[in-house]
Amino acid sequence: MIKWAGRLLAFIGAVHLLVGLLLSRTYFGDWLFFRLWGHWWEDTRAANAFWGSPAGFGLPLFVIGLLVTWMDRRGITPPVFLPWVVLPWTVVCTVSVEPSPAPLATAASVLLLVGVRRSARPAGS
Template sequence: MIKLAGWLIVFYGSAHTLGALFVLGAVRHADAWFSGALWREDLTDMSPANSALWLSVDSFGVPLILVGLTVLWMNGRGVTPPAFIAWILLAWTVVDAVILLFTPWPIILLAGILLVLGIRRAEHEGPMTSHVRPGR
């Protein structure tokens, strides 16, 4: 369950970031991003280039990829991820679902539930065994 949760989190973060960049076309603003055009912009009155940046590169997509890969890395080394990762992910998903009903938040909800269940199962089964040589 933990492994599947990790892959779902990586998938969601990757799909969000790449979808915003290439499907929604945020990447067409890259020239503005790297020119310094956004440095003095007011975040409360975003330009299309700034909005595209926050939708793609500066969105939650990249941190979700990091969280998912961390969960997979831990699981692959026989370490059970801490439960707070799953619970915070679930709380954040509920807030997101209330605010934006028609988004793919059910994927992250499923990942959070699988992560909670996997962590609980691991706690009841005892310490995981690692197939990695010591020192790695």
């Protein structure tokens, strides 16, 4: 369960990041030349694209998925706080943003939680 949760989280994060970057490629120049905001209180399309892609959900989720997969390959059980942090994050995204792959991330978080809990039990119980 832990292996598949890590793979799924990494996949969702990578796809989110890549698709977001692909869709926002017209704003790369604005990002590189610090033109994210008109006035400090006004967002621009470039700022929204920035927060939705490189500064958004995808990269941290990708890193978490890679970390979980790395830990699983070494026989290390991820700490129980990890799924308890990722689960509410993905639930809020599932409820707030539709359509999105957030329900898959929520399912991966549940898999991770169940896998971590099972791994924490003593053998034979």
